[in-house]
Amino acid sequence: MSIGGYNELNLHNRNTEIQPSAYQFQSARAALYAYLNATKIKTLYVPNYICDSIFPALRALSVEIKFYSVNEQLLPIDYPKLTKKSDSRILLVNYFGLLNEQIKTLTAIEPGLFIVDNSQALFCEHIEGTTSIYSPRKFLGIPDGGFLRTAEKISVPETRYDASENVGHLLLRAAGDVKAGYARFLSAEEALECFIPKRMSVISAHLIKCAGINAIKEKRQRNYRLLYTEFKSFNQLDLPIDNQVPLCYPLQLAFDITSICNEFITKSIYLPRYWRSDFNGDVGRAMYENTLFIPIDERISSDELKNLIKLIKNKL
Structure with a gap:
């Protein structure tokens, strides 16, 4: 506890918790990297509608990328049938947070073979047996953050992400100056392109506690x-x-x-x-x-x- 000194932002700590059992990283792609690195997965099946930001992390780990197609309901139509002991995984994207029930059905038989990308579905419940990845900064005003839920043992680094240089866009947006904050937003996003895992910043951890x-x-x-x-x-x-x-x-x-x-x-x-x-x-x-x-x-x-x-x- 610190008494006196310079002032701080007046944020009300609600002790909010989101995915409290998750491993916490600086981004969803860092969370994915940490999981794949720990489990030595050799092949990842991904939908042919996905953000390219995950590919550098996969290539850095020499993970083979194989694509499957999705239909007009954004559900897979041709991913392979894998076995329990497979060194491959299937990535399912919960597009826009709208496919919760469908993904439960798809993962029901062999949940351990699936990685559920909940980057667009922060409040979707983790499906036991699967691996889930979340990106809270898509829903909350925080500079960084990525959650990983898995039954695998994951090593989380001691080093925290330093977000102190990347909060300006949040403050400018809150003050109503959206245009001035945009360049800083792009800079903050660029800083997160580094997928080498770090722990989520103390700034994001505190801002999450203040979220209603x-x-x-x-x-x-x-x-x-x-x-x-x-x-x-x-x-x-x-x-x-x-x-x-x-x-x-x-x-x-x-x-x-x-x-x-x-x-x-x-x-x-x-x-x-x-x-x-x-x-x-x-x-x-x-x-x-x-x-x-x-x-x-x-x-x-x-x-x-x-x-x-x-x-x-x-x-x-």
Whole structure:
């Protein structure tokens, strides 16, 4: 305990815990690297719709990469049938946090053969027997962080990630200066490209303790349900609406959405694109080229979301 001295940010410690049984690293890709390095996995089957950021870590470990395809419901259609003693694993992506129940079904028979990428599904429960990876910074205002849940014994390094140089974008965003914070955001993301495992920073660990998780979950679910209702008749995707806590609302249209995204930037509306990759199959290309990923996080007011719905419908 320290008394006196310089002031600090006034953050309320709620003692929030997320995946308390998980190994904690600086990023999801570092968590994946740590698992593969510890288990000496030789081959990883990955979907042909995935973020390229995992590939440098796989190549550094000389893990052979084999692709399988996903269908229009973003579920695998041709991954191999492995045996319990296999030195291979199958990576399943819980896209946008919308496939919880489907992944439970897919992993039910041989859970130990699956790595579930929950980078977009922070609040999805870990499936016993599988290995799960989470990326809390996609849902929370933290500079770094990656969780790993596995039955394997993993060595966590003593060295912590130093996030002190990479929190400026969070403060600028909180102060309302989004444009000024963007360059710092890119710098912070670049710093996390190093996948050599470190422990999650003390800054992120503390910010997680201050997060109002219940309010975050409720707002995301409420916003998702509203968008689902408003766009169900337009959406080319048929994704479920259950009790999940999604990352965003994916709205797939019958045309290229690049011009809409560019126009919205001029209105200070920033929609991400998931993902441009040379490895994308037909489904992945349609997701990148034709899909609006509409934010649903707790910062968006009801009026802002209704205005965004109106703007999008004017383009349909």
